[in-house]
Amino acid sequence: MERPLTKNIDPARGPLDLKGYEAAGGYRAVRKALGTMAPEDVTAAVKASGLRGRGGAGFPTGQKWGFVPMGPEAPRPKYLCCNADEMEPGTFKDRLLMEGDPHLLVESLIVSCYAVQAGICYVFLRYAYQKSARLLEKAVAEAAAAGYVGRNILGSGFDLEIHIHTSSGRYMCGEETGLLNALEGRRASPRAKPPFPPISGLFGKPTLINNVETLCSVPGIINNGADWFRKLSPTGEGGTKIYGMSGRVKRPGAWELPMGTRLREIFEVHAGGMKEGYAFRALVPGGASTDFQTELDIDFDFTHEPQVGSRLGTGTAIVLDDKTCPVGFVLNIERFMARESCGWCTPCWGGLSWIVKTLEAIEAGRGRMEDLAILDRHCRELAPGHTFCALAPGAVEPLQSALRLFREDFERHIREKGCPWR
């Protein structure tokens, strides 16, 4: 099985340096793209590959690239921002890539910037990713010294500067426009869309924002072609995906597998199933802001997840076992979400804090049956479109499914005036 994203990663050895990376076939995509392809051809290849955004939304990457104005009339400078904020609870796939093979990301940035003719690139890392930042800084320096980054890269006439930025850390920084505001030195509140960043992004200029894992898929597409990429996946979504699993499974971890691998395979084969003494109840499939699901027999990808009422999200699942209180589980998630709300729109700051206080009351035995109706209403009212960005709608996904799947547990808390798990 091919592992284009993680083939160079060996935790025992540490990441490859430039020489090692080149010896492993690295920077071929840069040479090929900048040496033999027009920028539009690179974008066309990514479009043809069917690559979808690995940050969680699954938006077709090539289509996004196509929104960036091209040609001599396009406003300049253009920017590419790599979203390495990765603050989604339970998610650690980008960290694996950056700590395991930083040169892959650097190569991906060069090729992607070339495709949209972005001259300035920022990698925006969450505060906790200091190790990734150091490794990336070293990789960028090595790449610059070798002429892969800087002015007139490999004689192509293409100039690129790459900056590694470690933010102060807010969940909102992972929202692409919150990221832009933070990068400009403003509050990490989201921006209105439209206009979308490819039209008015960083410093008001055309900006492409992609997740680490998404970008890391690009060199493979350039080297081996869109067909090859599509065929990596059994379900047609193309490529590989770093799936992760945490919770009380035998082997929590992250694995690069074909996009659309069966969820049960990930759970049973790769994560090893539940630990002794614990039974599987449900999981949130793609980080904290996706719906709980009990179904494991599903092609785990963007297309098929909605069929069981959830989303692929980041593809890094958190498993709920039978010895963990689902109300406490949800409360933990909602506390995080309410705390990370930027305070811009009312449903988010007002709704999430109310949800948390209600869940706290239920968990502490002070709940009332009518609280469930209030929670239900919040799940309806914090819908996409009602709020300014996706934080609050994401935040109520686990809540709404928990209220459906674990209603009896909520009611027991209220009836028994306390948490039955304590």
Next chain:
Amino acid sequence: MPTIFIDNRPYEAPAGANLLEACLSLGFDIPYFCWHPALGSAGACRQCAVKKFANEKDTRGHVVMSCMEPVVDGLRLSIDDPEALAFRRSVIGWLMASHPHDCPVCDEGGECHLQDMTVMTGHVYREYRFKKRTHRSQDLGPFVAHEMNRCIQCYRCVRFYRDYAGGRDFAEFASRDHLFYGRHADGPLESPFSGNLVEVCPTGVFTDKTFKRHYTRPWDLSTAPSVCVHCGLGCNTIPGERYGRLRRVRGRYNGEVNGYFLCDRGRYGYEFVNGSARIRKARLTGQGTFDGDHASHEFVLRRVKEALGGPRPAIGIGSPRASLEANFALRELVGPGRFYAGVSDNEWRLTELALKILCGGPARPASLKDAGLADAVLVLGEDVGNTAPLLELALRQAVRRKPSAAALKAGIPLWHDLAVRNFVQDAKGPLFAVSARKTSLADFGEEMLLAPDDAARLGFAAARLISGSDPAAGLTPVLAEAAERIARALDAAERPLVVAGVGAGSAAMLRAAGDVARALTRPDRRAGLMLVVPECDSLGLAMLGPGSLKSAVDMVLKGGAGPVLIVENDLYRRLPAGAAEAFFERGGDIILLDHVEHRTAARASTVIPVATFAESEGTLVNNEGRAQRFFRATPATAETRESWRWLCDFSRVSGSGGLGHVRTLDDLMAVLAERIPELAPVRDAAPAADALVHGRKVPREPARASGRTAIHAGEHVRENPPPVDLDSALAFSMEGATTLPPAALIPRFWAPGWNSVQAVNKYQTASGGPLRGGDPGRRLIEPLEAAPAGFSGDGPRAEAGPAGTGPLAVAVYHIYGSEELSSLAEGVAALVPRAALLVHPEDAAGLGLGEGDVIDLEVGGELLSLPVTLTADMARGAVGVPMMPSGGLGLDLPARARVLAMRKT
């Protein structure tokens, strides 16, 4: 115009307009918080949700925020959709969760947008049962009270204060449901526009601290349309009175003038009306005051009759802070040839010149609205932030025009404030300022520090370049290059604006501004000229053609004058102290009509109390040449009458002036129209007293005013008839016309369901547009478009300028302290800085001066003894003289100064 369908009925709305704004303009009620017609859309509060349908067949639709949607043809929406209604109710539920519900003790109660919107959404019962979030509020200085616990986090305050008004000492802090809007630490808000927070805030987080000191419920206020008296811009205001005390001043929307906002001097200067400096009784030097209505009134008339009956005719000294009617009545009483301007000589000459330039055309006198729409600006010499603050606010918007046009081109509608700001970032359109001292314009424009003569030369050179004439000779390379850049930017603009003013003290600069504006005027381009004048009726006074104060003083000193009638003026502010002393030594019989005590009042032989703007009706002509009527909020007492009314009575008892028949303001204006036909249009500034609305007068009190019959219950329990107002179509009553009054007569903005100032949308032809029937005021200057081309010169020669070798003393104005009446207000007085001379640190080093050292400076024959403040904001070779009572008031600046002595501290 596109057709949109609201709940299945077709309406017309302007293409690309904001949907919320369009719906409000159509008369629909949609609740909102973060959207503001001047601040645009932010999409934060989510209160204005409506249902939008993809097409006729779509029955499900989806909820959208109307403030974030453009009007497109065929758009189908529902305001009454159950899902949208439920969501709007939920939003109020969230907003109210932590709101303290302290309406009974909240100053905003009764005019609170949050109250209105809560009622509008139908949110009644409280479901939230947990602890509310709480904050510690701050002391924000003398103007704005802070109660953060009422906050609903709509971001309006910070969007106004920072984004719109350019303030820096106020921000949003923290996040989630715990946002804090305030300063980094307690302390006075630094923006001169901070008082607008009171009106911008939809609830009681920011309230008027001066109002709090003499609070009354807003619905008990008797209000009337008025005009600000604290600078020459003529911003429209609404003063509110109860129990004979002026309680507060709020902005009165006028789309052509101040729009939605006021500056803090204009909002908080009103307290002089209630202040201890008020003159309330007539007095004769050495004989005390005269009590009793009739005793006083008759005494005054007898006294004046005697004085005017003497052998030598009286002279009259008018005032730029008195109404046009007061000045006119004085002029008639003493005769046009014996009527003098009560301003310093330089100011008199410059104001006359400004008037001449404006009338000469061809550039239009720009309104404040025009200023805000200008896409390239040149400001010659005027420190507008301190002399005409709301013009500074307008110019802050003007520099956004050009970059915003690029946003529009990129498909971002201009109402989409958030997106426009993200796109525009810090880009600014061209604004060039030239001044002897760094001003607030340097914040958002390119400012050059130049001596006044150099500034004028630069202006003349730019005018020549724009009109393609031979370039001016003899400019330094730096000035030549600057002239080139300025000319290029102005010439490339669609709506260029030139600003200058009387404050800089330079005739050459005014002429240069006129030349630039003339050169810019083309049939295909709307060029504007805005000349700032110092006071609320400076231009009106100039239009009456008064003689110079110097000639009046000379006449008095020569002993050739009879009694001197001074109306609403302190000559110590107009003359050098020595000249003022000499005047009063020789002045003989000086009769002062004024409402506040000052040094002139102390020297006058007779002092007669007059009404302030709050107790009188009259007209002020602003710097645009717009005549605007102000109406009293409260009746004047028998002892305290309008200046013009006293003067007409004087005419009656003395038999001079031909105003003896005048009983009402309309009578007086009829005389004005007859004697000075050019000023006849002044009558159109507002409807006459007999212009009733459906046969009824417009009530000054809202229908819900309480305690009408109980106001005087401590004295008697009769219900007295309300005072009769002969001078206007407004009544001192809660009864009267119930429909929308003509725009010039709007006493308050109030509409069913809209108790806050947001009700203004019901009075506009379209949200943010002109008031129904047209914005009030009558422009008196519409210059000929075919004015002669050419130039008034190239400016002073390089070697010219005030003679002498000492430092050049230039006037430095301060928003708080340089204007007489507002300085008497408690809140403003707290912010008046210490008078100091401003010196560049390098000049100071040359003189061996340190910060705080006191110098004796001789300017224009006067001795100023003031401490020195070192600041690199001053041009080299100049010394800034504070235009405050202990500073340079009455001096003709710029002038050469001589350092006589220095004292180290």
